[in-house]
Amino acid sequence: MLSSRCWHLFSSSRSFWCKMQIFDRKNQVYYEEKEYEQKKLDFLYKTILGRILLRSVSSPRFSNWLAERDKLPSSVKKIAPFAKKFDIPMDNVELQSYRSFNDFFKREIKAGSRPIGDGLISPADAKLLIYPINVQSSIKIKQSFYTVAELIQDEKLAKDYQNGLCLVFRLSVDDIHHYIFCDSGHVLSSKLIRGRLHSVRPIAETRYKVFSQNTRICTVLDFDAFGQAIQIEVGALLVGKINNAEIQHFLKGYEKGNFELGGSTIVLLFKEDAVRIDTDILERSAAGIETKVRLGEGIGL
Numbered sequence: 208m209l210s211s212r213c214w215h216l217f218s219s220s221r222s223f224w225c226k227m228q229i230f231d232r233k234n235q236v237y238y239e240e241k242e243y244e245q246k247k248l249d250f251l252y253k254t255i256l257g258r259i260l261l262r263s264v265s266s267p268r269f270s271n272w273l274a275e276r277d278k279l280p281s282s283v284k285k286i287a288p289f290a291k292k293f294d295i296p297m298d299n300v301e302l303q304s305y306r307s308f309n310d311f312f313k314r315e316i317k318a319g320s321r322p323i324g325d326g327l328i329s330p331a332d333a334k335l336l337i338y339p340i341n342v343q344s345s346i347k348i349k350q351s352f353y354t355v356a357e358l359i360q361d362e363k364l365a366k367d368y369q370n371g372l373c374l375v376f377r378l379s380v381d382d383i384h385h386y387i388f389c390d391s392g393h394v395l396s397s398k399l400i401r402g403r404l405h406s407v408r409p410i411a412e413t414r415y416k417v418f419s420q421n422t423r424i425c426t427v428l429d430f431d432a433f434g435q436a437i438q439i440e441v442g443a444l445l446v447g448k449i450n451n452a453e454i455q456h457f458l459k460g461y462e463k464g465n466f467e468l469g470g471s472t473i474v475l476l477f478k479e480d481a482v483r484i485d486t487d488i489l490e491r492s493a494a495g496i497e498t499k500v501r502l503g504e505g506i507g508l
Contacts, residue, residue, distance in 0.1 A: 229334055230491055231499045240334075240379060241293055265403045267422060270444060274309070274468045282308035293381035313465050316383050316502065323460040324505030327433065327482050330463065330473055331386040333376035334497035335506065337484055340371045340476070348375065348418065355476060357419040359437060360400055364427070367435070370479040375418075377472050377497065384466040386440070386473055387502060390430040393456045397426040404442050417441070418474060424449050426463075433481045439474040440464065460503060483508045 230237050251257040251264060263269050276282060285308045289295070305311040321332075329335065338346050344355040344365045355365035378384060402422045403415075422442040429435055440449045449471075451464035484507040488498050500506055 228495075229497045229499050232487075232504070233499070233501065237496075241381075265444065267401070267404055267442075270404045271448075277308040277312070277468055279307060283311075286311045289380075295381050309468055312380075312468055313384055316385060321501060321503040323503040326505050327484075327507040328387075328389045328459070329376065329500040329502060329504045329506050330389045330438070330475070331376055331378060331384075332382040332502050333378045333473065333500060335488060335492070335500050336375045336377075336497055337489055337492040338373040338375065340368050340373055342369050344369050346373045348373070351416045353416060353419055357416075358439060358474065358476075359425045360398075364437075368437075368476050368478055372477045372482060372484065374475040374477070374484075375472060376475070376500075378466065383502065384471070385502070386463050386465065388428070388457045388459060388461050388463050389475070390432050391457065391459045392428055392430040394454065395427040395429050395435070397424060397451070399424050402442075404444050417443075418472070422449075424451055426451070434478060436478070436481065437474075437476040438463070439476075440466070441472040441474060442466075443471040 228237050229240055249257075251261045277285070283305055286305060289308070289311075305314075336348075338348055340346050340355060346353045346355070346358075355368045356362040359365060400423050403420050404422060418439075418441055424440045426438045426440075427435065428438055440451065442449055448467040449464065450467065452462060454461070454463075457463070485505075488500075488506060491498050
């Protein structure tokens with residue numbers, strides 16, 4: 208449950224569309240994220256001509272075609288400047304000979320660099336925000352209102368998540384793009400929902416309901432410790448592929464899948480009273496501040 212203080216903060220916090228602060232929980236510092244292709248995003252989402260072109264650019268076919276460039280051997284030249292610009296530590300990834308920029312982007316995590324914590328853990332390296340689901344099963348994510356039903360396209364199942372919690376894990380280009388199961392359990396169902404491929408950065412969310420418009424995979428999970436939950440992997444601009452493992456039973460920390468290219472998002476929906484998120488994360492979320500968390504890190508009980 209959210210404390211009364213946190214509920215008050217949710218209702219009184221500043222607008223979410225503005226540039227967001229990020230708190231690095233491990234290093235206990237605030238920082239602002241380095242922008243990736245910001246000028247191109249500004250053109251696409253802030254100009255009339257850009258929004259006309261966006262109709263084509265955000266189509267899966269176009270994004271997949273464009274992403275193919277980064278699968279060519281010639282794209283390896285992008286790796287070194289990219290890693291330098293975004294301060295990507297190369298000591299926590301598997302050492303290997305990358306065949307393309309895409310290979311580098313979906314790099315493996317070095318064994319032992321992400322220990323699995325107690326309780327509820329983060330499924331990925333990401334920036335985390337927590338949102339309450341109200342009694343009508345709707346969620347205010349930044350400046351947009353979503354219903355659980357439109358996110359998962361299942362009105363009957365959506366009713367089970369009234370008064371629950373919605374956890375939004377935003378992966379940026381510098382994050383490791385592999386994700387894991389945050390508890391042991393088994394898969395109840397999974398489905399692909401086809402859509403557009405908008406950017407998941409705040410610039411796109413001011414105009415488009417990206418989490419219900421973008422291509423996504425919804426998986427209903429039965430966790431041992433947290434009961435039934437829903438995990439949604441959301442595709443994004445240039446993310447033409449969501450790779451999920453074909454698995455029915457899993458242990459906590461098992462890899463669930465990975466994204467190819469670009470930044471993207473994982474949404475986790477929990478039923479009422481199923482989880483208790485750590486207070487520091489809740490309070491920052493209520494103030495509109497993302498918390499940088501790492502794969503396997505404990506975030507609640």
